[in-house]
Amino acid sequence: MSRPRQRVGDRIFFNITRLAGLLILLALAGVAIFLTTEGLPAFTAPSDALGGAANFATYVAPLVFGTLLAAVLALLIATPLSLGVALVISHYAPRRLATPLGYLVDLLAAVPSVVYGLWGLAFLGVRLSPLYGWLEQHLGWIPLFAGPASTTGRTILTAGIVLAIMVVPIITAITREIFVQTPTLNQEAAFALGATRWEMIRLAVLPYARSGIVSAVMLGLGRALGETMAVAMVLSASGVVSINLISNTNPSTIAANIALKFPDSTGLAVNALVASGLVLFVITFLVNFAARSIVARSERSLA
Amino acid sequence: MSGLMRIQVPVQDTPPPSPPVPVLGRPTGSEPGGEPGGEPGRDSGTGTVRHLSLSQPRLPRWAGWLVAVVSAAAAALVSLTLGWNFVGAAVLAVVLYGVALPVWSRLVENPRAARDRLMTTLVWSAFGLALVPLVSLVYTVLRNGLGVVNGQFLTFSMRNVIGPGGGIYHALIGTLLITLAATLISVPVGLLTSIYLVEYGERSRTARTITFLVDVMTGIPSIVAGLFAYALFVLFFGEGVRMGFGGAVALSLLMIPIVVRSCEEMLKLVPRDLREASYALGVPKWRTIVKVVLPTALPGIITGITLAIARVVGETAPLLIIAGATDSVNSNLFAERMETLPVFIYYSFTQPGVPAEYGQARAWGAALVLIALVMALNLLARAVGRLLSPKTVR
Numbered sequence: 189m190s191r192p193r194q195r196v197g198d199r200i201f202f203n204i205t206r207l208a209g210l211l212i213l214l215a216l217a218g219v220a221i222f223l224t225t226e227g228l229p230a231f232t233a234p235s236d237a238l239g240g241a242a243n244f245a246t247y248v249a250p251l252v253f254g255t256l257l258a259a260v261l262a263l264l265i266a267t268p269l270s271l272g273v274a275l276v277i278s279h280y281a282p283r284r285l286a287t288p289l290g291y292l293v294d295l296l297a298a299v300p301s302v303v304y305g306l307w308g309l310a311f312l313g314v315r316l317s318p319l320y321g322w323l324e325q326h327l328g329w330i331p332l333f334a335g336p337a338s339t340t341g342r343t344i345l346t347a348g349i350v351l352a353i354m355v356v357p358i359i360t361a362i363t364r365e366i367f368v369q370t371p372t373l374n375q376e377a378a379f380a381l382g383a384t385r386w387e388m389i390r391l392a393v394l395p396y397a398r399s400g401i402v403s404a405v406m407l408g409l410g411r412a413l414g415e416t417m418a419v420a421m422v423l424s425a426s427g428v429v430s431i432n433l434i435s436n437t438n439p440s441t442i443a444a445n446i447a448l449k450f451p452d453s454t455g456l457a458v459n460a461l462v463a464s465g466l467v468l469f470v471i472t473f474l475v476n477f478a479a480r481s482i483v484a485r486s487e488r489s490l491a
Numbered sequence: 492m493s494g495l496m497r498i499q500v501p502v503q504d505t506p507p508p509s510p511p512v513p514v515l516g517r518p519t520g521s522e523p524g525g526e527p528g529g530e531p532g533r534d535s536g537t538g539t540v541r542h543l544s545l546s547q548p549r550l551p552r553w554a555g556w557l558v559a560v561v562s563a564a565a566a567a568l569v570s571l572t573l574g575w576n577f578v579g580a581a582v583l584a585v586v587l588y589g590v591a592l593p594v595w596s597r598l599v600e601n602p603r604a605a606r607d608r609l610m611t612t613l614v615w616s617a618f619g620l621a622l623v624p625l626v627s628l629v630y631t632v633l634r635n636g637l638g639v640v641n642g643q644f645l646t647f648s649m650r651n652v653i654g655p656g657g658g659i660y661h662a663l664i665g666t667l668l669i670t671l672a673a674t675l676i677s678v679p680v681g682l683l684t685s686i687y688l689v690e691y692g693e694r695s696r697t698a699r700t701i702t703f704l705v706d707v708m709t710g711i712p713s714i715v716a717g718l719f720a721y722a723l724f725v726l727f728f729g730e731g732v733r734m735g736f737g738g739a740v741a742l743s744l745l746m747i748p749i750v751v752r753s754c755e756e757m758l759k760l761v762p763r764d765l766r767e768a769s770y771a772l773g774v775p776k777w778r779t780i781v782k783v784v785l786p787t788a789l790p791g792i793i794t795g796i797t798l799a800i801a802r803v804v805g806e807t808a809p810l811l812i813i814a815g816a817t818d819s820v821n822s823n824l825f826a827e828r829m830e831t832l833p834v835f836i837y838y839s840f841t842q843p844g845v846p847a848e849y850g851q852a853r854a855w856g857a858a859l860v861l862i863a864l865v866m867a868l869n870l871l872a873r874a875v876g877r878l879l880s881p882k883t884v885r
Contacts, residue, residue, distance in 0.1 A: 307631055
């Protein structure tokens with residue numbers, strides 16, 4: 189069979205749609221290019237434009253540390269929770285309840301981040317501060333809880349918890365898809381060998397979903413790294429490098445630092461903020477790139 | 492709690508090799524003086540069968556309920572004597588349940604069953620724990636926001652307002668215009684791209700690259716999108732540029748990947764037969780797409796677009812950067828600062844003015860309006876999908 193004759197209308201339409209696709213590539217390239225051009229002056233900026241740091245590297249290093257710390261805290265909390273939530277929806281809940289429960293988790297994703305920030309600042313932080321006092325008193329010998337404990341609860345641990353809540357729906361959405369796809373035969377074979385439900389999940393479901401879980405967690409990491417408003421509102425940041433999780437002096441994150449400083453900045457300070465945004469973009473791009481590569485590879489191996 | 496119990500029931504039913512066997516196993520443990528082979532129905536060679544028994548004693552069906560009630564009661568008692576609050580009592584109850592049931596199960600059943608029960612408790616607790624913030628957040632916003640929202644709040648701006656009064660009219664206008672502009676940019680680009688990917692791209696290298704990068708693009712931090720818009724507009728308008736349209740550009744950077752992904756899924760659902768029937772009638776490919784494929788996928792596409800709008804309408808960081816904040820109504824997208832609902836919430840709460848209570852109350856009210864808006868969009872999307880979908884799924 190020969191290919192259908194190409195008509196003028198077809199060619200025009202094809203080119204319009206391809207143009208739209210290329211526009212997306214262009215936009216992505218534009219993000220990198222414009223951030224670089226606007227951020228470039230910061231690399232040679234004098235130290236007074238960089239908030240006292242000697243050069244751009246020492247300016248951005250504490251921020252990168254804070255960003256990673258908050259994101260890691262968030263993932264440590266969110267990963268087990270999300271796996272639990274995903275398992276409930278895919279395997280534990282009665283079939284009729286599973287869909288509404290899924291909607292409930294989706295609602296968590298729908299809440300705007302500024303509202304999470306509001307809630308974390310006005311509700312969660314205040315409720316957590318007695319706990320921080322207790323941690324300082326009883327576990328103060330661990331550097332993580334050295335204190336002095338914050339009385340407002342605006343600590344990096346609170347920020348991590350709020351981030352975790354925001355990341356849970358993302359990890360859950362991906363892992364539950366994969367859990368559901370586990371071949372029924374594998375699951376029933378496990379049951380037929382006398383496995384309990386947990387053994388079935390450990391032997392059939394989790395190994396099948398391993399790469400999916402890894403990539404879901406990395407996508408969650410990407411989100412936690414770039415989340416801005418919740419951290420900016422919850423955290424009382426002072427830009428130090430410290431692993432003390434419960435004190436009033438906390439490391440700031442790149443995104444929160446931009447949101448807090450940008451509206452009132454001028455001149456080279458703006459360029460420095462844009463350059464730090466470029467660093468954030470590169471980090472999240474690499475994380476997402478790796479996560480998507482894992483997904484793509486596992487999809488190909490399953491197909 | 493009831494969920495914890497309900498799922499104990501299938502535990503006993505789902506493993507296939509169950510049917511009449513439990514009867515065989517039970518006597519060993521529960522009937523003290525029971526002779527092996529005490530059952531009249533099974534006679535021949537009972538002695539040997541006894542040793543090969545396939546089943547083991549199990550906890551009664553109501554074991555979970557009993558442990559739950561006991562641990563709840565114990566937790567309540569402890570909390571009352573020690574003066575703990577409800578949260579402490581609930582945590583203690585779950586911990587007691589999580590310890591007691593596996594221990595009992597280990598004594599009566601076996602370590603594997605005990606571990607299974609422990610994991611069931613853990614998994615459900617994780618689920619419960621994840622929902623606590625949602626409930627708490629909605630409750631907090633409702634409690635603090637309901638008293639604030641009224642007709643005046645929705646129809647007044649913050650111009651010249653100090654202390655009480657004022658409203659979010661200017662922020663509503665800004666959010667509406669910026670989101671609308673972002674939608675007008677993203678929908679054509681996103682829809683056309685998804686058409687390219689599904690209808691033309693099949694195995695081309697460009698299409699695979701675009702698919703992959705669109706996926707990566709969904710992970711761009713929103714603040715980076717804002718910085719991008721700023722860096723772009725600075726080139727044309729000079730330093731310190733603030734305008735609503737920049738916010739729209741930033742939001743569309745976040746919205747396009749969502750639109751592409753959802754439209755792509757929907758176009759893929761359109762049956763191949765429809766396209767081929769159309770080709771067979773001599774209809775050109777582009778007319779087939781416009782007149783056959785798109786109308787068939789329309790409900791799903793509308794659902795996807797609505798969800799994408801719901802996703803970006805609450806974005807704060809990019810608008811903080813490029814749209815700025817103001818107290819007055821500004822309905823011109825291409826000039827001057829423009830207030831939006833999320834930015835309003837942020838500033839009203841963090842910089843509430845001198846009697847802080849009024850500004851903070853307005854922040855809660857605006858948060859309630861924003862959540863209501865997002866939820867309404869979500870419900871609308873699902874309703875559209877449900878009302879119109881029978882046309883596509885046959």
